[in-house]
Amino acid sequence: xxxxxxxxxxxxxxxxxxxxxxxxxxxxxxxxxxxxxxxxxxxxxxxxxxxxxxxxxxxxxxxxxxx
Numbered sequence: 001x002x003x004x005x006x007x008x009x010x011x012x013x014x015x016x017x018x019x020x021x022x023x024x025x026x027x028x029x030x031x032x033x034x035x036x037x038x039x040x041x042x043x044x045x046x047x048x049x050x051x052x053x054x055x056x057x058x059x060x061x062x063x064x065x066x067x
Contacts, residue, residue, distance in 0.1 A: 013027065022059060
C-alpha cells in the first residue's frame with residue numbers, strides 16, 4: 001500500500017472496538033480516507049499504534065504474498 005495509507009490488506013474489524021485489526025482505523029475513517037487532506041491522514045496515522053494499544057488490540061501482520 002502507499003506510504004500515505006496504514007492499510008496492510010488485513011481488513012478485519014474488531015466487533016468490540018470497531019477498529020480494523022490490521023491498521024487501527026474505523027470504518028468511517030477508511031471510507032473517507034481518500035477524501036482526507038494529506039495532513040489529516042498523516043496526523044491520524046501517527047496515533048494509530050497508540051489507539052490500538054489503548055484498545056488492547058495487537059495488530060495482525062500483513063498477509064503473506066501469494067506466489
